Amino acid sequence: MASPSSDTPAFFISGNFVSTPVLGELEILEDHLLAVNAQGFIAALCPLSSPKAASLLASAEGNEIEHTELPKHSFLLPTFTDLHLHAPQFLYAGTGLDLPLMVWLEKFAFRAEERLDGDEDLAKLVYERLGRRMIECGTGSGLIFGTINPKTNLILASTFLSLGLRAYIGKLSMDQNSSPTYIEPTPSDSLASASSFINSMRSLTSSLPPHRRLVHPVLTPRFVPTCSDELLEGLGELAKKEGVRVQSHMSEARDQVDWVKETRGTGDVEVFERCCLLNSSTTQAHCTFLPQPTIDHLAELGTSIAHCPLSNAYFSSQIFPLRECLDAYIPVGLGSDIAGGYQLDLQVQMRQAVVVARLRDSQVKEDELARREQEGSTSDDETKDLRVSWKESLYLATRGGAMALNENRVGGRFAVGEAFDGQLIQLVDPGTSRGTGSLDFFDLEVGVEGEGALTFEQMMERWWCNGDGRNRKGVWVQGRRLM
Incomplete structure (x- = not known):
């Protein structure tokens, strides 16, 4: 026929x-x-x-x-695109949000991920419920962090494939500064595991027609503190060789930013770029500590950003410079950041994005007014409007997230x-x-x-x-x- x-x-x-x-x-x-x-x-x-x-x-x-x-x-x-979601953390969403980021990771995130890696039945249950809840929320596509164990990530991929969701799934790569029982022993072990995961993901969908290959592998260094330079450099080479996307966290919280500077002698933006992990195939989450020159540089590199307003309210002392990034034509979408953000529904994230942008605009204007009064300035120049509208937030949740993923014919x-x-x-x-x-x-x-x-x-x-x-x-x- x-x-x-x-x-x-x-x-x-x-x-x-x-x-x-x-x-x-x-x-x-x-x-x-x-x-x-x-x-x-x-x-x-x-x-x-x-x-x-x-x-x-x-x-x-x-x-x-x-x-x-x-x-x-x-x-x-x-449909909405969730540009930053930790699938195993759905297990405890809405817990421990009063803690600093690095403490929260130790107490909840690493333990939940390790638990799912050791219990296939639990992983299937959590991922099935997560996928169905995403559908209920109108989220048809997600850029998703998984766990260290390749097998557990294949359970995640198989579950989402069966449900009919479009998913870009990352097996975590991390070889330092984690729990002693939840870490990859060496950079070479981590790279071998990541390479094996890519091959297994491709095998999972190889028998399907192209339009049904809805799940894709993503290289996922958790963030700079948990990855050695050797591992990051190897992931950069692997990404180029295999032609796969990269996702991570960048410039998220004060304690994380300070830690990277103390241990690496530079910022995590510089570390990622040196390792060839900042380009048009990269999506970085959060990015709240970005000065204007860095924003302009990321725009030149083509790196996209997952804006997670609800999560940032808990774990970052800065508000993401959304207006500046949009004006620089950086591809930006919205992320729930389950479980750093407790609400999976991107409609909540849209509203939060508008609210925090308005608060930031008001604070910047107040600070500028105070500065002028202190200096005795008579300038009446208007400061830049940093607000975003509900229509712009709707763009971020739909077209913006799709553009950040940059996949052919999914716009x-x-x-x-x-x-x-x-x-x-x-x-x-x-x-x-x-x-x-x-x-x-x-x-x-x-x-x-x-x-x-x-x-x-x-x-x-x-x-x-x-x-x-x-x-x-x-x-x-x-x-x-x-x-």
Whole structure:
């Protein structure tokens, strides 16, 4: 039997489509028809009233092609990408957040990871629940830290592959400054384990068609304190040889930054770059201690950043310079940083990103005003606006995270040729005509449909501020419906 053409629809969805293809810009496509092919890519997207839509629907008549018509006050949004998540730490999320970072790692993180490495049944249970919870939260893709043991990471990969999630999974590499029972003995042992993991991950998906190879290996030096220079240099060479992504933590917390300077004589940015681990295939989490020259340099290198606002509030004494990084065109996405951040839902992270940026803007303006008063300056020059909008945060959670991963045809938007990764958001229950979930305060007679009606954009902002999982009625990854 001949395989279907790449532009032959496997199913249709018609209704409203919302995305942020450009930072700060909301694209609302009302009453459109989307066609998805058998490989899970978008084959067509056009107005429902257009001749093209009529032709597509007419050609499908008699072929029993599924056509889902979305309710009036619903829309499809690209799935979220969690750009920084520790899968084994889901076991204890929301614990010990009063501790300094390095103490917290010793008391909770290393122990949880070691526990899963020693208990396959527990690993399967934790990873299954994590994956299903991600789907419930509308997260279709994740850049994920695993554990030291390659076998445990393959359990993670197999679980997510079975669930249909897109996942970039990293086996931890660490050969110093860890628990005596949770460490790789030598740099060569660590490098051999990382190389073996890459091969095993590729074998896991080698029999699948390319569009179903949704899990990928990522080299993952935990961070500079736990990795010798020899190990980091070897990982840089391995990344180049195998063509795989790299993820780590960088410039996160004061105690971590000071430790690196005391033990290495330089900053961790310089260490990573010297070892060829800062480039367009690298995503670094946190990066709260970044002066402007370093931001500009990272932009030149093409390194992407996972912004974890909730986690940073607990473990960093600085607020991430989000506006400066965006203005420098650094690819930035959002990370939950489970378990440094206690909430897996990226909608929470979006709200936190806006809040902390506004707080930072206010503090910087106050500091500048105090400086001018102290110096007796009469300058009335306005300081840079460091705030971000809800639309920009939505970009970070969708398009921004996808762009940071830089994978072909997975762009966090709705466009012909892109993978169809989407989530269905319902604002109003079509059965009761009441707002869905916590949006039940909608005044439908006046606020949505009557005089003084809310615009679609205003309804979306209300969802962004007040919505929750009750508004999510469907999730697709690579054209496969997961919820």
